[in-house]
Amino acid sequence: MAEIIGAGEALERALALLQGGDVVAIPTETVYGLAGDATNGIGVARIFEAKGRPRFNPLIAHVADMAMAESIALFDPLSKKLAIAFWPGPLTLVLPQRPGNGIHPLVTAGLDTIALRMPRGFGGDLIARLGRPLAAPSANSSGKISATTAQAVAADLGARIRLVVDGGATPVGLESTIVKAEAGRLRLLRPGGIAAEDIEAAVGMELLRGGGAGVEAPGMLASHYAPGAAVRLNAGTVAEGEALLAFGNRRAAGWQRATAFLNLSETGDLREAASNLFAYMQDLDRSGARTIAVEPIPFDGLGEAINDRLSRAAAPRDNTQPTT
Numbered sequence: 612m613a614e615i616i617g618a619g620e621a622l623e624r625a626l627a628l629l630q631g632g633d634v635v636a637i638p639t640e641t642v643y644g645l646a647g648d649a650t651n652g653i654g655v656a657r658i659f660e661a662k663g664r665p666r667f668n669p670l671i672a673h674v675a676d677m678a679m680a681e682s683i684a685l686f687d688p689l690s691k692k693l694a695i696a697f698w699p700g701p702l703t704l705v706l707p708q709r710p711g712n713g714i715h716p717l718v719t720a721g722l723d724t725i726a727l728r729m730p731r732g733f734g735g736d737l738i739a740r741l742g743r744p745l746a747a748p749s750a751n752s753s754g755k756i757s758a759t760t761a762q763a764v765a766a767d768l769g770a771r772i773r774l775v776v777d778g779g780a781t782p783v784g785l786e787s788t789i790v791k792a793e794a795g796r797l798r799l800l801r802p803g804g805i806a807a808e809d810i811e812a813a814v815g816m817e818l819l820r821g822g823g824a825g826v827e828a829p830g831m832l833a834s835h836y837a838p839g840a841a842v843r844l845n846a847g848t849v850a851e852g853e854a855l856l857a858f859g860n861r862r863a864a865g866w867q868r869a870t871a872f873l874n875l876s877e878t879g880d881l882r883e884a885a886s887n888l889f890a891y892m893q894d895l896d897r898s899g900a901r902t903i904a905v906e907p908i909p910f911d912g913l914g915e916a917i918n919d920r921l922s923r924a925a926a927p928r929d930n931t932q933p934t935t
């Protein structure tokens with residue numbers, strides 16, 4: 612069972628866990644977050660594992676200050692204005708990533724944009740001490756509502772995580788508002804802890820709505836992650852001209868023929884496989900193979916989300932309908 616430690620005494624313990632690639636549940640002003648070092652793929656994979664998320668939705672990266680934010684993302688003038696007006700606070704900005712920012716691709720599910728937020732309180736202190744951003748979705752298991760007390764987090768995730776930092780009931784009590792800048796306008800992707808009207812007042816323009824979270828939320832389009840190469844799942848054999856994305860220590864027949872080869876995890880560790888997935892798909896795609904054959908990957912634990920992502924990559928390319 613997870614230990615529950617008061618925010619006043621928890622900093623060193625939380626730091627040690629994060630530095631070791633583990634996850635920690637932390638209070639923020641909105642809801643509790645399940646945090647991992649956003650630069651550590653195994654730490655990020657553990658977040659999905661603990662939540663039992665059936666798919667890799669992109670996560671919010673939490674920063675301590677504006678310098679950290681600007682080292683991760685490229686701010687347009689409107690987004691900068693909102694950051695100055697509302698950070699730290701319950702506002703998340705979706706921005707283009709700064710190349711070479713060190714964020715692990717599992718945080719953004721391989722996208723070139725990133726959701727950023729500067730939280731108040733314990734989270735901010737922890738990030739400043741760690742010196743690296745924290746990836747953190749709400750600290751609830753998949754399909755449940757977000758937790759607003761340490762006790763609710765422990766009751767839900769306590770068997771799967773080591774530490775819940777208790778900062779009392781979260782003052783805002785609902786998730787952050789998510790906004791994305793689009794060609795000189797701002798689109799509301801998710802209503803949340805800051806009223807849309809307050810954002811509109813701060814920038815002096817109306818927010819675009821609709822076509823937002825549901826459609827825009829990455830991972831919703833079946834073909835969103837389609838690489839240039841075709842993707843063939845559950846490959847038992849490798850054909851001429853195919854690259855092979857392997858898993859575990861049993862090879863598909865004819866694997867020596869593969870034009871390029873990467874193994875998600877030789878030992879069959881799904882956490883390691885999850886942390887390698889996006890980068891390896893990109894590498895094999897860049898190799899110029901016409902098809903990427905993918906060996907079977909089990910469906911237990913993180914395997915469900917890995918298979919979900921791969922089946923989206925294999926989906927017909929003209930599919931623009933949201934899938935859920």
Ligand code: TXA
Pocket residue numbers: 639641642643644645668669670671701703705719722724725726728747748749750785786787788789800801824827828829
């Ligand atoms: O208040 C909050 O925002 C809490 C606390 C812990 O910070 N976090 C939270 O995270 O609600 P989560 O993972 O439950 O929701 C994050 C949302 C998802 O709907 C996801 O699709 C969206 O942010 N998101 C993340 N990255 C995105 C991106 N690059 N583009 C568009 N949406 C993105």
Ligand code: MG
Pocket residue numbers: 748749757
């Ligand atoms: Mg959530």
